[in-house]
Amino acid sequence: MRNVALFAVCAALSLATAAPAGADTIPAPKMATASFSSINAVAVVSLETLSSEAQEQVYVATIRMSDDQLKALRHSIDTFPAATEALKSHDLHASDVLAAVINGEGQLLLITAVVI
Numbered sequence: 623m624r625n626v627a628l629f630a631v632c633a634a635l636s637l638a639t640a641a642p643a644g645a646d647t648i649p650a651p652k653m654a655t656a657s658f659s660s661i662n663a664v665a666v667v668s669l670e671t672l673s674s675e676a677q678e679q680v681y682v683a684t685i686r687m688s689d690d691q692l693k694a695l696r697h698s699i700d701t702f703p704a705a706t707e708a709l710k711s712h713d714l715h716a717s718d719v720l721a722a723v724i725n726g727e728g729q730l731l732l733i734t735a736v737v738i
Contacts, residue, residue, distance in 0.1 A: 660724065660728050661702075661704065661724060661728055661729070661730045662727075662728040662729070663727075663728065663729045663730070664704045664705050664707075664708040664729070664730045664732065665708070665729055665730070665731050665732070666708050666709055666711075666712045666714065666732045666734060667731055667732065667733055667734065668733075668734055668735065669720060669733055669734065669735040670735075672733070680720060680721050680733055683721055684720050684721060695719065695721075695722060696716040696717060696719060697716075699716040699719055699722065699732065700716045702730075704730075705730060705732060708732065709732065709734075712734075714734055714736070718734045718735065718736050719732050719733065719734050720733050720734065720735050721733045
């Protein structure tokens with residue numbers, strides 16, 4: 623069940639288009655998969671740092687997610703120590719994660735937004 627929510631988000635977030643080169647933009651992953659065993663790095667990215675196209679894709683994907691799917695995703699993140707550590711290093715928690723993507727290089731990208 624841990625990977626089901628992550629798979630649902632990864633499938634919904636096929637961020638296949640790369641952002642234009644620039645200092646403040648982060649290219650979107652070209653490939654998504656959903657196996658924790660294939661993860662070799664974790665990156666935390668604020669939604670605001672993504673290209674507007676990628677932000678829109680994240681927004682659409684989060685609208686399509688049910689509350690239960692989002693809870694399951696966040697629970698999966700809480701049970702993955704590397705993800706928890708990466709979030710803590712940015713003073714964030716799993717509750718700040720909107721989406722997650724595993725790219726072809728095995729990097730788990732946690733897309734966050736802090737709502738005040």
